[in-house]
Amino acid sequence: MGTEGMDEGSNMKVILKHYVSGSAQETDMHLTAATIKLKAPPDSNAVVVKNLFISCDPDMIFKMTGHKREHFDPYTLGSPITGYGVAKVLDSAHPDFATDDLVWGITGWEEYSLISDTKNLFKIQHTDVPLSYYAGILGMPGLTAYVGVYELCVPKKGDYVFISAACGAIGLLMGQFAKFHGCHVVGSVGGPDKVELLKKKFGYDEAFNYKQEPDYDATLKRYCPEGIDVCYDNVGGKMLDAVLLNLRPHARIMICGMSSQYHLEHPDGVRNLPWMVMKDAQMQGYLAVNYYHLYPKYLELILPLIKESKVVYVEDIADGLETAPKALVGVFSGRNIGKQVVAVNCL
């Protein structure tokens, strides 16, 4: 809108109207017009950015419920929703950022943001890839997949690897990474179209639609008859419980997320932990935010793979901030195929 260079600009925002319980609806959010000062206050260490892309992530429901949890303070009602995004710096009072820098990290669901807490903001060094990738494969979901498969739990050749929410932004990368290690990879997804996509496009050996499987234990026995060596679990709850019944000796379970649990005030009980004892099994949870120091190492791996088309990456890009509530609700219900981002402004 050509606001750059002006002292103040109009600023459309997406606001959470009220805290939600259970599932979220588009109508739980609304768009509101405001204005924003486009200069960073001197001595503030803050930056003012123009948001280019914002990311819709399953764990955002945590902050919409109003329950205070570690790493996930609830959103402030009346303020814009926050999350990962890609942006251009318009003005900076921070020594590490300069006008016209491209950045990714935590920003606001609005056209322009004043970002005071820059510790989760990273300068983009490589611009010969689509900038929206920094909301996905080159951002938090990519780092999560990398840390799981290349750092914390490296699978061995021939391992049976099971990945839940396999068509999500993290899962579709994890499956490919596990194939690079020579594993037999099985994924669970929420729809027949995603099953086809996993097998035909993302190189999964097998995939199933969990919505059509009445007994996850029987399903896993069908696809992993000798059991699971490594599980990258993104959903938790009942699927994790079934995984525990199908572990091979010394199995490893990485808990990368618990998307089936985020909206619940009281998460489902997982009953089959005694099988961890029987199987000498390991379980590990992790959050990508604690592994940002590995990001440069990840870029070294992934940038050549992207440029040589050796990794498949699919985005679902919604156009315009006004589409963001619908896009986010779609992610919560698994409607998107590939990484859901929203294009907010042109570069």
Next chain:
Amino acid sequence: MGTEGMDEGSNMKVILKHYVSGSAQETDMHLTAATIKLKAPPDSNAVVVKNLFISCDPDMIFKMTGHKREHFDPYTLGSPITGYGVAKVLDSAHPDFATDDLVWGITGWEEYSLISDTKNLFKIQHTDVPLSYYAGILGMPGLTAYVGVYELCVPKKGDYVFISAACGAIGLLMGQFAKFHGCHVVGSVGGPDKVELLKKKFGYDEAFNYKQEPDYDATLKRYCPEGIDVCYDNVGGKMLDAVLLNLRPHARIMICGMSSQYHLEHPDGVRNLPWMVMKDAQMQGYLAVNYYHLYPKYLELILPLIKESKVVYVEDIADGLETAPKALVGVFSGRNIGKQVVAVNCL
């Protein structure tokens, strides 16, 4: 009874009458008289032993429920109960065992046993310690404690370590082992006398009686205000759920047993696994049977500690096979203090 040297002897046995549901009672078992051939069948690879001590262990309830589970096939009704014990070889058709060898391992709840499966039978090399110790500190519970604290999850100096079922055969060793590593050690037990014993005799820094704590989360926050670095969990269920709410970053949970869950057909649901993600936490299950190769290394550590009285070990020795059902039921309800064994025969 001077049966040695005879071809056949009278043999009292403890039999499970019927599979139990919920808790076990003394009346679920009965004693019966039989006879036994005291010669191992030639070419059988079997041994005939005179049982000296038998061990009462919490996980035996698994085999009494009749549910078939990994590593825990149910007992055969009409045959004697089996479990860990200490015995003397009377006759052997196995090249690794000879008459008068002392052994520990899986034997029967009877005066004499014909043991066909000798893979869980180990020759006792050191007899300058009480033989009953091979049912406890020098047997499976000791190895379990060692593998947890010295091999799989070595705590660091200053770590806050929490141990459940801390006055059990495994827990009372784990606490001392953790103290050897310079940790601050907190234990949960089922009675005020055990709280005193842990603090005064076993070197625990703090201990509490879980039966008097209505809110385990609040209790753990009181005893570990900055959270738990390492947990050795022997009970599972609700206590594990509270532990998950009190993890420090990068916490480690060793699941050594789940004594609160063994009697349940459907184990309790553990709801707080999402905290594993928030805290970058690890959980590992293990069974001592998979770590017998470490037994010689363990003996090197523990034998000098026993001889120099640097480790405290307490036994609760019931006298006579006829006391075994009561002793076992006592272990299930936490009545014993220290390792519960039953003296069957004199050497």
